[in-house]
Amino acid sequence: MLLLLYVLIFILTILNVLQYRSRKKIKQTLHEMSEKLADIMKNETSEKVLIQTNQHAIQLLLIQINRLLDYNQKVIADYARTKDSLRKMISNMSHDLKTPLTVILGYVEKLKMDEQITEEEKGIVRLRLHEKVLNLITLLNQFFDLVKIESEDYLIPLSKICLNEICRKNVLEFYDLLHAKGLQVEINIPDQHLYILGNEDALNRIFDNLISNSIRYGSDGGVFGLTLREGEGTITVEIWDKGKGIAEIHQDRVFERLYTLDDARNPQFQGSGLGLSISKRLIESMKGSIHLNSKPFEKTSFTCIFKQITY
Structure with missing residues (x-):
């Protein structure tokens, strides 16, 4: 009976040692994961958390963490593309508005300041001025049409x-x-x-x-x-x-x-x-x-x- 008691105590001791080592290993692994994540976020890299472990729960956690990192990289890339697209759009839009507005201003100044201009020349200038204004209106309408089409609540009857x-x-x-x-x-x-x-x-x-x-x-x-x-x-x-x-x-x-x-x-x-x-x-x-x-x-x-x- 005493021998059996000693055996049970020995087994329990071994189990406690194994559990302690397992908890220590899990704690060490989680600490490595935390440090790796902190490093990735600090340096804004596209790395993944790659740690060897035989713990199934931690393996599943690593899979989900790396999926989240992939998604985060996609969001960052999409944001960068959107930001670049917006910058270029504003640049192009300012160019496409500035050019016809400058031409329109030139025609207006010609009509206003040039006292020697003939009636026939005035008619030609007015015609060109009218064409430029229509082109500008068309450009603005296209821009607003695109904004409307890209809105989430835009639906067309099919x-x-x-x-x-x-x-x-x-x-x-x-x-x-x-x-x-x-x-x-x-x-x-x-x-x-x-x-x-x-x-x-x-x-x-x-x-x-x-x-x-x-x-x-x-x-x-x-x-x-x-x-x-x-x-x-x-x-x-x-x-x-x-x-x-x-x-x-x-x-x-x-x-x-x-x-x-x-x-x-x-x-x-x-x-x-x-x-x-x-x-x-x-x-x-x-x-x-x-x-x-x-x-x-x-x-x-x-x-x-x-x-x-x-x-």
Whole structure:
């Protein structure tokens, strides 16, 4: 009986020693984790907490901590991109407002100060002044439209839309301009009606912007094309040309607010940098997507993909 008691005491002692060592090990591991986290936060690094342990609970905790660190890095990156985008947007917006306002001021001063100006010259100046004011109003309206579209409570009514007719209508509206530019027009629209859940006004605005951009920037290729095709549960509208295209370094950014290529600020190529942003948001509001693929003087295409409906 006494021997059994000694054995039990020995076993309990061993268990206490093991528990003490285990608690000490856990405490040491938690201390290492705390120091590592503090170091990551202090130095703002993208490191992970990597500590070897056979404690299952601590392993699970490490997994969740590293997931949280990944999320934190994503938030920081998104914030940095948003901050940079906002800075560039303000810079571009100030440029796009300052230039026409300076021109408008010049015209006003000419009308006010130039006493030798003839009535005919005054008429020309008034006409140009009127055009510049309209351009400025258009720019401001586009900016406010984009702000409205990007708001969380913005919803557009959707209904069953036949894309065949929308595409034909928009190409026809540019027929005179295409003819005046001497462009070869390649239109591929199937006879079979293809339907999506969309908004006619939004689609007209999207295609108007894409077609006008293609003519403005791609007419040096001599060809304009529009292709409507059916995929597996999708309908694709591709608007393309064979012009100088868009350099690869710009392709990921053309949909950003107020982002314009250098030549878009040339008087020959007046662009606000808002059209593609608005088009992208409108397409996304119809559960679609838009993609750019460009090879200079070979093919530059904007591809809009929508979900097909068959009912």
